[in-house]
Amino acid sequence: MTKLELTHQIIRDALLAAQRPVLALSGGKDSVMLLDLCRPYRNQLHVVWARTTETFPHMVEFVRRNATGWDFVELVGDQAKHFAKHGWPSAIIPVRHRPHEKNPGILIQSDGYCCKDLQYKPLARYVKRYGADLVLHGQTAEDLRKVKLSFPKMLRPLARDRIVAPLDAWTADEVLGYCRTRNIELPLQYSDGLNDSLECWNCTVRTDLPRFLWMQKRCPELAARLATMMREVYGAVLADYESHIKPVIDAADIRERL
Numbered sequence: 001m002t003k004l005e006l007t008h009q010i011i012r013d014a015l016l017a018a019q020r021p022v023l024a025l026s027g028g029k030d031s032v033m034l035l036d037l038c039r040p041y042r043n044q045l046h047v048v049w050a051r052t053t054e055t056f057p058h059m060v061e062f063v064r065r066n067a068t069g070w071d072f073v074e075l076v077g078d079q080a081k082h083f084a085k086h087g088w089p090s091a092i093i094p095v096r097h098r099p100h101e102k103n104p105g106i107l108i109q110s111d112g113y114c115c116k117d118l119q120y121k122p123l124a125r126y127v128k129r130y131g132a133d134l135v136l137h138g139q140t141a142e143d144l145r146k147v148k149l150s151f152p153k154m155l156r157p158l159a160r161d162r163i164v165a166p167l168d169a170w171t172a173d174e175v176l177g178y179c180r181t182r183n184i185e186l187p188l189q190y191s192d193g194l195n196d197s198l199e200c201w202n203c204t205v206r207t208d209l210p211r212f213l214w215m216q217k218r219c220p221e222l223a224a225r226l227a228t229m230m231r232e233v234y235g236a237v238l239a240d241y242e243s244h245i246k247p248v249i250d251a252a253d254i255r256e257r258l
Helices: 003-016 029-037 057-066 079-086 113-130 172-181 209-218 220-257
Strands: 021-025 046-052 071-077 088-090 108-110 134-137
Touching: 003 029, 003 134, 021 029, 021 113, 029 134, 029 172, 046 057, 046 113, 071 113, 079 113, 088 220, 108 113, 108 220, 209 220
Parallel strands: 021 046, 021 134, 046 071, 088 108
Antiparallel strands: none
């Protein structure tokens, strides 16, 4: 049995025992492939997408177009409200800028919490309210190793065997190969060689150089706004270091030279 045949069988077997199955969509290559594999069961599946108010505009248009004809619901988390309370996400946390410190200036929170609060938790709550007895999702084995952002861990007490990842044995290259072979449309960034579902355009953690350069090419206005936010978030980190950390290190260096 080929990997593709085995994946089809996993989906069939899971759906046979389901009365209220849900497919969790993200818009990335893996969930787009999963959606294609599930087309024979279109009339049986309820498709759910959780995003924030700052999802890349082209991704919103892409997902809505591809979900046409499905029983589809879109959950939208208010990012501005969340950031006002908890701060901007940062890969480096200057202690004095955490929300509970009550200091003036920009508020900063640890990486991952905004994704969890604005996407994963609302999705898990919705799935439970819906009464789903099966959740199909496109996360691969690599995704599932990221414990903090692993969506299935938030679906308890739904039984482990009712949270099914049909693509967990697939690699990124295999998923892309399947989509190309089937002429499945992927979001714009994949055709440019950026294998990223993108999520929020103003993320101040996930933005590496290839992603930012792609933004400068494809959405320069958003890139310029993101650059301003990056300067503010990481400028606070540098300022905190210069004012509180560096003087201690300098004093230690002086003492050691004496």
